[in-house]
Amino acid sequence: MSDKSPPPTRYRILAVDDERANLNLLRRTFHRDYDLGLAENGPSGLEYLKQHRVDMIITDQRMPGMTGLQMLVESLNINPQVVRLILTAYADVKDIIDSINQGQIYRYILKPWSPDELRVTVAKAFEHYRLEQENVQLIAQLRASLDELQLAQQELVLRERLSTIGRLASTIIHDLKLPMTNIRAGAALLASERLAPQRRKEFSDIILREVDRLTLMTREILEFSRGETNLVFEKFLFEDFLEDIAKDLQRDFDQAKVSLVKDWSKVGEFSGDKNRLRRAILNLAMNARDAMPEGGTLKIVCGKENANLIIRLDDSGPGFPQEILVKMFEPFVTAGKHNGTGLGMSIAKKIIEAHQGAIRAGNKPDGGARVDITLPVGTNA
Ligand SMILES: Nc1ncnc2c1ncn2[C@@H]1O[C@H](COP(=O)(O)OP(=O)(O)OP(=O)(O)O)[C@@H](O)[C@H]1O
Ligand SMILES: [Mg+2]
Numbered sequence: 001m002s003d004k005s006p007p008p009t010r011y012r013i014l015a016v017d018d019e020r021a022n023l024n025l026l027r028r029t030f031h032r033d034y035d036l037g038l039a040e041n042g043p044s045g046l047e048y049l050k051q052h053r054v055d056m057i058i059t060d061q062r063m064p065g066m067t068g069l070q071m072l073v074e075s076l077n078i079n080p081q082v083v084r085l086i087l088t089a090y091a092d093v094k095d096i097i098d099s100i101n102q103g104q105i106y107r108y109i110l111k112p113w114s115p116d117e118l119r120v121t122v123a124k125a126f127e128h129y130r131l132e133q134e135n136v137q138l139i140a141q142l143r144a145s146l147d148e149l150q151l152a153q154q155e156l157v158l159r160e161r162l163s164t165i166g167r168l169a170s171t172i173i174h175d176l177k178l179p180m181t182n183i184r185a186g187a188a189l190l191a192s193e194r195l196a197p198q199r200r201k202e203f204s205d206i207i208l209r210e211v212d213r214l215t216l217m218t219r220e221i222l223e224f225s226r227g228e229t230n231l232v233f234e235k236f237l238f239e240d241f242l243e244d245i246a247k248d249l250q251r252d253f254d255q256a257k258v259s260l261v262k263d264w265s266k267v268g269e270f271s272g273d274k275n276r277l278r279r280a281i282l283n284l285a286m287n288a289r290d291a292m293p294e295g296g297t298l299k300i301v302c303g304k305e306n307a308n309l310i311i312r313l314d315d316s317g318p319g320f321p322q323e324i325l326v327k328m329f330e331p332f333v334t335a336g337k338h339n340g341t342g343l344g345m346s347i348a349k350k351i352i353e354a355h356q357g358a359i360r361a362g363n364k365p366d367g368g369a370r371v372d373i374t375l376p377v378g379t380n381a
Contacts (some may be wrong), residue, residue, distance in 0.1 A: 010035050011126055012052065016059035016071065017087070026058065029115040042066030042074070049078045056125065056369045061088040061096065069096060072105055083129045085121070087111055143310030167331070175217055178282060179210040185251075186210070194203070213275065231273040231354055238270040238309060242302055245278055249285055258288070264302035267309055270377060272314035272355050280351040283344035284313050284371050290337060291317035291369060304377070311373040319363035328361055 012035040015026040023038050030036055037052055039045035041063055049057070057066035057075060066074075072084045073186040086096055086104045099105045106125055109118060188207040189195070195203075246262055253260050281300075296316040303310050320328055321335040331350045334342030345361070352359045357375040364370050 012056040013056045013058060014045060014048055014054045018063040029118060042071035045071055046074055056083040058085045061086055069099060076104060083125050085109060088111060129347050140373060162180060170341045171343055174341045175279060182210045183207050195332060233271050234274055235269055235271045236274055238267045239264055244293050245281055253289060254333055256289050258292055259297050261297055261299040263299060267302055267304045276351045280348040283348045287344055288315035288317060291315060305376050309375040309377060313371045314368060316368045319367050319369045341355055
């Protein structure tokens with residue numbers, strides 16, 4: 001909007017009159033302030049218009065061959081922007097009024113005219129002309145800006161949609177990792193011919209269970225894409241739930257030389273979305289394992305305090321990296337991992353908060369990471 005094209009240094013007037021004396025008078029009146037073109041009849045005036053940039057035509061009405069009015073109407077085809085003034089005797093005014101009303105001519109000047117008056121009229125006409133030109137320019141700029149804005153907005157909407165899809169895809173991939181690993185391991189073990197029937201059943205159970213989980217997750221993804229997040233509440237014994245998680249983790253932790261210390265008593269019944277809570281705790285446990293590539297200990301403590309379940313995960317790793325200490329729950333915050341998506345903690349937080357609970361994380365004085373979860377047992381059944 002800011003780059004206004006500079007106004008022309010001088011306006012150019014084309015004066016048309018069949019009388020030499022009149023042309024001379026016009027020249028004397030205007031040559032100091034304007035560039036001038038002179039023509040002695042309509043056709044040569046139009047010819048001049050074709051070849052020069054002209055801002056105003058001042059023409060006599062009565063000329064042999066072509067009248068001033070005819071020439072002005074014709075000139076519209078060559079340059080519609082030009083300001084048109086006509087010098088006329090009173091007797092011809094009525095012929096001209098129509099053209100003025102149709103916007104073809106700016107105004108008429110009665111003969112005989114005084115140079116001073118004509119100068120003022122011309123200056124006013126140019127002011128009007130300038131404003132009109134500016135308006136045209138402003139409207140064009142406005143239209144261009146509107147177009148630009150509309151394009152930018154369309155792009156924004158598209159980008160927003162793509163980024164939501166991208167984020168959704170990352171969440172899905174994040175949550176698919178563990179079941180996939182378990183299914184893969186189970187299937188590989190099943191292939192062994194010397195497998196005792198009981199072990200075979202165990203591995204096939206693992207695969208079935210994980211496939212069920214995947215099915216559940218696909219349902220969740222569907223819900224999410226429809227804008228819903230419906231928790232599926234069920235009542236379960238929390239200590240059994242933790243025990244199941246521990247069992248799921250065991251093989252993986254054994255491999256990673258991480259020992260799992262279970263410290264919970266009978267905390268009783270809890271009502272919540274078991275699958276989602278499981279994912280929250282698994283995400284945290286996986287983080288602890290990742291933080292201890294040389295092995296270590298993850299201690300999971302659970303107890304009851306008033307109407308809350310308190311779950312604490314303490315590990316013997318190096319703790320949260322300093323640079324993410326205040327933002328580890330934000331999505332896509334990851335540090336020190338090759339293939340971390342940075343979603344584990346944020347998913348866990350979402351799940352806990354959906355249960356009206358709270359989650360905090362930080363480092364213990366001795367260095368390891370600590371995550372505390374509070375879940376109200378309350379009346380959310
Ligand atoms: N127990 C922990 N000890 C040390 N650092 C941790 C621990 N848990 C999380 N972190 C740090 O917090 C970051 C964020 O964890 P988060 O689970 O959100 O993402 P991620 O593990 O990097 O990727 P993913 O999406 O695969 O889980 C991790 O990259 C890691 O640097
Ligand atoms: Mg993680």
